[in-house]
Amino acid sequence: MTDKTATTTEATDTDTAGTDTAGADTVGIDEARNDAAGADAAGAETATGTGEAGPGDGAVGGDDVLVTVEDLKVHFPIKRGIVLERTAGYVYAVDGVDLTIRRGETYGLVGESGCGKTTLGRGLLRLVEPTGGRIVFDDTDVSTLKGETLRKSRRRMQMIFQDPLSSLDPRQSVESILVEGMRAHGLDSGKEATRARLVELLDSVGLPESALHKYPHEFSGGQRQRIGIARALAVEPDLIVADEPVSALDVSVQAQVLNLLEELQQRLGLTYLVIAHDLAVVRHISDRIGVMYLGSLVEEASSDEMYAEPMHPYTKALLSAVPVPDPTVEDEREQILLTGDLPSPANPPTGCRFHTRCPWKQDTLCDTNRPELRDVGGGHRVACHYAEDILAGRISRHEVEPELVHPDA
């Protein structure tokens, strides 16, 4: 408990704005966001009172939450046999994730390939059917919706995909791409109005009106991603799930798209779930960051805190692995090199999923008990039995022997 207090105090030092919002949020930024989105300040006030209760219900009730995910699970069956198909096991792509996304914020989800971040994003939109858990979107339980109500609910949740070329139909003109969604949701209210809306949409993503009659192949990668964004915006959504929105783009163009996303958020009060493997991108754009490893969240904190004081060993390793374009920083950087590969999500390790590669692994708990994502103060959540001991330096790093990992095991 002493450690928890210590962290809270440190967090408060850097930000004097909201001292007691522990367990609730990302203090300063969140206030700004609330203003921008026109949310009532009362929400933040309530959080101040209930903050001590921890990250769970108190904070959720008080804050202006748009999406709540509870114990979300997505398991994919592994089928064997040709005539008599049987299920030989499951790939535990997402295995028990709890998170909340507040209105107007950007939640960044990072992790390496195979950690389940994309499946989480898709499960949240019910583009893949979750195996278990609950998704509450703006007080509606999306996980139980069916048929027409589910389809209608999709208007408010849109997605931006990684590869703009394969996510746009090559035989559809930009106009037809943009109108399709509007029509499906009854937003196509007459020729003139629709036309004006299309021009407005294109303008907001920085494309000329002449783009309407062109086809996806006529655009560059960055422009195609703008079309993808315009398509998502066409139905006036509240939440946009952006899955690797810039990783297919050239570096010089990435910044254009990132700036556009930020500008649109400020103007339209959008809420983002940004999924990416690039930590620098996620840190730049997100208010809060969740780090995933092998199907579950291992750490969650505000963007600044995650960078300043990562607590989970995996987050530490991940942050230390990102190259910085500055030779001086690079020369002094202390890297935590992980050994071995990501274990197979079809056969995840017992206990803490990271214990097979963890340089701080201890003899007790790690390989037997799966750590809960728990609040360590200031809304910083971490799933590690020894997070405080590592932070205080009571446990030191040791060598790890790499284990054999078969990709198709």
Next chain:
Amino acid sequence: MALLDVRDLSVVFKRKGTRPFTAVDGVSFSVEPGQTVGLVGESGSGKSVTSLAIMGLLPKRGAEVGGSVTFSGTELLTLSDKQLRDRRGRDLGMVFQDPLSSLNPVITIGLQITEVLERHRGMSRKEARVEAAELLDRVGLPDPGRRIDEYPHQLSGGMRQRVLIAIALACRPKLLIADEPTTALDVTIQAQILSLLSELVSETDTALIMITHDLGVVAGLCDDVNVMYGGRIVERAQRHDLFDRSRHPYTHGLLQSIPRLDAPRGEPLTPIRGSVSDNIEWEQGCAFAPRCPNATDVCWSDPPELKADDGRMLRCHNPVAIGDAVTEGAL
């Protein structure tokens, strides 16, 4: 004497019915023994084609290679296929971006390494197998004795890349060309591979040409950095000079536009406007002019030359002023 000397290298792709396309245009640089040189650029900048031309891996038909590539005093561009085959794999090693497509899927990884050892170092199959297991151990493949008989699909991406590095280094080449060796890998695996590469290279005093689009990778690894744009080198400097004080508007723009992990949050990025498709031909003027914030009339009419300036080579009429060139965040 330089180990590798590339002079005025040009590659023109010609195809019936289309205009010839100049992918690499007058590229010159040299690599000293044991040195690590970076070749940085975005897609279409000509960095990969440069490396393929050095290795003699471009198709004979369709690609016209000009200029000269001298390796320890031997001109590589005029060598016959057979002579080239003797050099490749022995003196020159190469690691490619996608390890799965550069390994043969139907041959065990052990055989793919022993093949090189038998061909170039004249080993017997038995000797080669022992050596191959040693090599695999050195690149950090766990349990090499067992893995040697596995096929590429049985390995993860990072492990495949380690196998490729083992093959490339099997004959202790003097020069290793790594073309985006970590782009297909996750960051923690990338860190493993980069540290392995730099360790092996310094251990064996191998020169390395690192081709990448990631300025972060270059910052930690390379002595000299060449920045390419539209098939030409636009700036060349030592890494500290380049990153602390980038003078070409393109290099400067790139550094300003990438989000940095250590930058304070909330700072807006300054993107480079437009995209590569806006480029004009180098014959007309500066290819970067349409996207350049410093462009003046001269940039649209006179192609700039690569000239020595401020302790570096620079191809620009209006370089970033020295005061402004200090990259934010660099101390």
